Amino acid sequence: MEPLSMEPLSPDMFHPACPSGAMPIRIGDKWAAMVIVCLEQGPRRFSELRVPMHVATPKVLTQTLRALERDGMITRTIHAEVPPRVEYELTSLGRSLLDLIAAGRRWADEHLPSLLAARNSYAERTGVVGGGGSVSTGP
């Protein structure tokens, strides 16, 4: 099912402003969607995931992984070796979210500029820079 060779994850796979508290669409908690996307091509190790998600601390990454595991989205496999190796992999339930994530990305590509324009316009009318409400700028 996977490509012949699995590419390493790029450090700049995600835009620095992703997630920026911006996108009106959220899958799971703040980092869950990014993890799911990272696992799309096949199983990954903790340290592999840290590369594209270097803006998240290990604690936060662990929390995200545990929540996803608890909800049946990913599996966690410990290989009893030295050095220790742990692999995370999407379940079919986890894969079922990929379509939704793709739909969210498509919405953002198409409509996020309109949203940002509305926000700027509103800020001018009210003179307020406005905190983060429900949506904002995305990658």
Next chain:
Amino acid sequence: MEPLSMEPLSPDMFHPACPSGAMPIRIGDKWAAMVIVCLEQGPRRFSELRVPMHVATPKVLTQTLRALERDGMITRTIHAEVPPRVEYELTSLGRSLLDLIAAGRRWADEHLPSLLAARNSYAERTGVVGGGGSVSTGP
């Protein structure tokens, strides 16, 4: 574009556990998706929206409406009458989220039971009832 007559919104339009901090999919802030669904058939007044969303305080409802207005999802129209009347209506940008919301609902119908099963199984294995991670029960 609207039906010939617009039905009043039902007080039990939403399941009491909606949103229960459960659903893995969130549109905007906690209440935004519910407001958007309420406005699907046409403009509604503040007090109309309070009926199905009686679990949210007026402050929270106002916050949600303001955020949606700021982001260009809805318009707010004040009718200078006595008694005062204010109507909220979806913009085309707001309507663009309806498809996404529908997709989220379909996902929940199809996969939420699996998620809850996984969560129960995990709770048994670990003996922990586990707080709200990223997902949970939905309407």
Next chain:
DNA sequence: CTGTATCCATGCTGATACTG
């Protein structure tokens, strides 16, 4: 009717440091 004001509880998130 349509909101505002104030105060408070919670929880997510993060920085920093340490361990099997």
Next chain:
DNA sequence: CAGTATCAGCATGGATACAG
């Protein structure tokens, strides 16, 4: 390598009461 522990900060969300 793969986490865990501890502490702290800020935003969100909510109860209650009041106002234009």
